[in-house]
Amino acid sequence: MGNEIDRRGFLGVMPAALGVAAGALRGNDASLARVAGVTGSVGDTIESPAPAPVQAGVRAAATHLEPFDYSGVKLLPGRWQRQYQAACDFYLSIPDDDILHGFRAEAGLRAPGKPLGGWAQKTTGALFGQWLSGMARGYRATGDVALRDKAMGLFTEWVKTIKPDGDARMRHYAFDKLVCGLVDLDLYAGEGKRVRPVLERVVDAANRTLQRPPANYDPTSYAAPTEWYTLPENLYRAYLLTGDRRFSDFARVWHYPQYWDRFESSASPDDAQGVHAYSHVNTFSSAAAAYEVTGDARFLAMIRNFHDYMQTTQCYATGGYGPNEHFCTVDGSLGASLDTRSDTCETGCGSWAVYKLSRYLQRFTGEARYGDWAERMFYNGAGAALPVTTGGKAFYYADYRVGGGAKVYNWDAYTCCSGTYIQDVADFHNLGYYKDAKGIYVNMYIPSELTWEGPHGTVKFTQETRYPDAESSTLTVHAVTPSTFAIRFRIPEWTRGASVHVNGAPARVAAEPGTWASVERTWSDGDRVEVRIPLTLRMLPVDRWHPNRVAVVRGPAVLVLEGGYHDPRFFLPRSDEELAGWLVAEPWKRASGVLTETTEPEDQQVSVFRVALPDKGAVRSRFRPFYDVEEGYPYYMYFDREKLPRKLW
16 A cells, blocks of 8 residues: 555644745746746747546536636736746756655665655655646646646656556555546646546556445544545546546545535534544535535535534634644634644645635535635635745644744645645636636636637636735726626625726626626726725634634735734724724835835735824834735734733833
């Protein structure tokens, strides 16, 4: 069987406050050339990847919306494009021989290179499939052939290491990631002719060799097999891609009624706590895939109820969840965790699970509200993470403690979050928009371009925005001929007073929280539609047992108080109205890793707030977005409104 690291072995260790050198996000000429569609010599353009084949499996569930599935969306210059490019640079820089070393050694083949270390000390099995997946999705999104070529080079050499009967020497956890990667090489890289026979072989071998889960499996245990309940999703995806029932039949083996059924008729079951957090969000993407293939409405009820359970009992203001990687007892334990747990949220993996589940829910229901969780995890989760960098240093845990925290790299190399991180940033291209036969849906407000094949031909859109540093986003229509369709904007549930303008004039459309604001008309080239989403400042209690333990939030972004100054102690105000009165916005921009004052409205400008206390007390520390905090800098995210920090002198 496989040799992937047992990820549970790390849970008993408290994260150390490491002070390692910053690995700043960066783009370089090579990455910019790749995104621009240039490779090799200047002028050698590349073609966009071919559209994916029509999926062959039968979808029994109806869908209301469809994502653009990593096609037709281009990130424009800004923070998120830079983060994506830097991630691609890092993963492309890992030597192939090092990635393959353990696989070759296990197979008794010549093994040049060296072990990567950490969780990849024996093999990269726990990460390999996710790296293939992220590269395939990135290639589909950007046309970057370097990503496709690296992924297929790794695949070609890895195939030589599996046993003749297809045994990939992987247990459940790594096997699930592998199936995802192989499906994505077929679906997004157009390599089905080479990949699909291998997918069939390794799944057939796994069907013979993988230990089945016991019927009386205890979800709170860590008994083997590990995380088997995440397997159905990618096996069902393989079925939808190929129509081959061996995949759907094998997927059904791994259904998880021991836990899923607790949410069939309730969004507040009394026995859902104590389980591993990330994988138990992830398993509901398997329930979603089961719904897509079977059409059984019970599965849809389960994922709806689970989503609401998470929002009401398990999520912090960031959208993150899982202190010590567990769901909390619904008795104030979530808020109490902020006294002691520095491993507050498993950032990379936790974001990936949320992105997927939110997308399933929006596809199946058409409801805007399910985009809010993904948005919070975009700005406060993966989008706020330190980049994976030299030596496999990865940002695993975010620290939200009342006593203060700092962003630090995990003490071990190549952890699970270095596997999901490349999928997270590739997903930046697949979170922003949906479509149906009658129009497009703007789900996220990210600088980007969109190409849509509408009912009257190709229409392109440019989205210009500084959201969530600014509260508006403008979409410009580029159409050869006038075309009639709808443009719909997600209005987050937390905002009030949202509005839409078309070519500068107010549009008479409803823009209610938690819905789509829809503008349907005949659009001409150059039309501009602006959505304004007031970014209200507010204080969110961590749970109902701790009404005065709050985080300061502006729009979807959590603000943190800088911890680098010796400031006087002060209480937060009693109301959001008061808070808005003494947080004073100041224009700053990021330049070479340093915040400096500015008057320039450019893409790197960030929202920074000076604290203007009613008693005129001087406070040097500022509130700034959590996504703007760099490695090692101290901050405070949660505050007790009725308690001052303990006086030490």
